Amino acid sequence: MGSREALRSAARLATYSAGLQVLFRVLTFVLNAYTLRYLSKEMIGVVNVRLTLCNRYSSLPPGSLSVNQGEPAWICERLTLLYSTVVFLAREAFRKACLNVGAEQKWAQIINLLWLTVPVGVLWALLLCWVWLWFVTAPDPALIPHYEVGVMAFGLSAVVELLSEPLWVLAQVHMLVRLKVMAESLAMVAKCVLTVVCVTLVPHWGLYIFSLTQLVYTSFLLACYAIYFVKFIGSQEAQRTSFPLSRVTDLLPKLLNHQPVVHPRLATLTWTFFKQSFLKQILTEGERYVMTFLNVLNFGDQGVYDIVNNLGSLVARFLFLPIEESFYIFFAKVVERGKGAGHQKQEDVSMAATVLELLLKLVLLIGLTITVFGYSYSQLALDIYGGSMLSLGTGPTLLRCYCVYVLLLAVNGVSECFTFATMSKEEVDRYNFMMLALSSSFLALSYFFTWSQGAVGFILANCLNMGLRIVHSLQYISRYFSLSECRPLSGLKLPGPLLLVYLGSGIVTTFSEAVLCCELGLMFRLLHVMIGAVCLIIVLITIYFTEPKLVQFIRTQFLSRDKKET
Structure with a gap:
């Protein structure tokens, strides 16, 4: 293929x-x-x-x-x-x-x-x-x-x-x-x-x-x-x-x-990944283990955190996970594990770098959109979903923090997708030592932050953990393509006009929430939603004109229906 x-x-x-x-x-x-x-x-x-x-x-x-x-x-x-x-x-x-x-x-x-x-x-x-x-x-x-x-x-x-x-x-x-x-x-x-x-x-x-x-x-x-x-x-x-x-x-x-x-080589590689998967599970589900075995939150707070976590993770489940799973297979097929970009077929390396660049930009824009608009619409979303029990307590703060976590989750998913598909066994072994340190520090931070900040502490610990993992993946990608002319990390750079539109949308929707939401009745809520919708349309239009390469990638690879089934 x-x-x-x-x-x-x-x-x-x-x-x-x-x-x-x-x-x-x-x-x-x-x-x-x-x-x-x-x-x-x-x-x-x-x-x-x-x-x-x-x-x-x-x-x-x-x-x-x-x-x-x-x-x-x-x-x-x-x-x-x-x-x-x-x-x-x-x-x-x-x-x-x-x-x-x-x-x-x-x-x-x-x-x-x-x-x-x-x-x-x-x-x-x-x-x-x-x-x-x-x-x-x-x-x-x-x-x-x-x-x-x-x-x-x-x-x-x-x-x-x-x-x-x-x-x-x-x-x-x-x-x-x-x-x-x-x-x-x-x-x-x-x-x-x-x-x-x-x-x-x-x-x-x-x-x-x-x-x-x-x-x-x-x-x-x-x-x-x-x-x-x-x-x-x-x-x-x-x-x-x-x-x-x-x-x-x-x-x-x-x-x-x-x-x-x-298969001897794959068996050895499997054992290496097994050690990593055990540590990754701790990093992925660490807060649940802490809550399950240490009871740092009462059951009521656990229930609210659970609902916010479920709502906040919808985009991760719907979009980020399918992208990560599917393109892991793509990277594993196109580039050879354990060899740098300078020692492989340059046509395949160039395609892998282009796809990685566009995927990073795609998930960055999705995550940034969720962060900007999620901040101003968290309270309204929780009020519609669960009433005052969610919207008047710590729920809005939890969901706002989770929106920032979704942005980090998006970038980490794609960057680690490429990293794990191309790492050699020795590199995976070295990464496992770092994962061990991350796992230990993450559990300790989760416990400490939760005692001091409540349920928000779990999200803060997750953000710190995800940030460190992103730094490692980006360093690896930079080294991997250092001997080639490809620079896929440019996908994390956004044009100035688009950043200004995001900033303006954040300011406008935050002011709209303070003035119109969420205790002034249905009409004011609808006006708040309409303002957000207008801002979102402006963001999408700006993306369309400032990111033509990404738009073409989405149109040809995700939206086209004339693809022959394998």
Whole structure:
């Protein structure tokens, strides 16, 4: 596959993934609204659809969570944390190591290596389920019965999902773009239908319902991948695209004659990434571990923080994550890991640098727009979403700080996407030492800032951590392209007129909020929104005229419909 075809496939995958996230969001909102009619609010707080991986960042409908109901909502987050930790630690390292292989690789060894995700997942699931049952305070059985069943069910569902990991990697490497969208969509629909049926007919089952539907979701996901490859392998389409497997049995692990069972270089690289993934999980979910095990916030504050975190992370889930996942595959295919830009095919290096420059500019503009307008519309958004319980407390301050964090999150996602796709094993090892220091300091800062600043302290610690990671990634990118004429970091430079428009928009909307929002009635709120809309249109028009290269990139790679499916 050429670099241009890899670019088209990566852009298509990012577009489909973003659309899939929107679909999930709509489905979870409708499902929440329906289940509220049949289950108590306390039970909803525990079995809310956020318990599944794809819906992790959904939140309860407005008014369904009060400060006194913070405990059930946070139990939901504890189970979510269990599930995501098992899945992330078991598969992240294998994905990063194996996503840059090509058809010429010895796929039998790679598939054997990928199947190791299952025993690794079983070990993590057993360990973490034991921790969650014995070291984390359990809810009152009279309020939330069958909590132990929920813990075991979500641990088991993580293992079931890992059974599809070799198939997922095969699909991603060979750019079978629609398979992921199809499998996750069908699995989500099946889960939603079963949930509606169960809460309608047997609502007294409580947590049993959502334990069952979670297992159904992951089982359906596995079935979709398995059925697809059973039909695909040996087909004319597989032969046309030079798919490396010729028999369905090639998908299973097996002993090899006169060869190592697993790919030696990738196995070593996987172990290196495994150490990094463990530290990265601490940096990604550190505040949740601190809240879960140290109880630095009361349950009411935890509930408010959870809602703000869910709202603030919507763009990260919808846009930044699909871009990061899809273009990691692109960079891994176009440039060779461990070699500098001066020692590779310059045409591919130039394309990688151009794409990196445009992606950095794209996410920078999205993040900056969220930061500028989020500051002035946080209170209004929370008031509409959750009423005075959210808008009159610490909620607006939390969301404003989170908008700044989203900007840092955007830049870090793309910069680390390139960094991890091109680092050599030795460079990853050195980075792991830095990650160890970051993880330790982040946990300490989270604990200290939370005691002094409350829930805002978690966001401040995250911002500091993300800033340090960005500095490292940008230094690496600068060194990587030092021997070439490419300067992708110029994507972080914005033209003066655009910066002035952002500054003016921030001043105007901040003044509008102070004068019109949020206690003067509906008409004043609508006027505040209209002012923001006018400012946003001016920003978009300025971007259109000052960033023609970026506009063309978005139009041809993300919006064009005449791309041939791989």
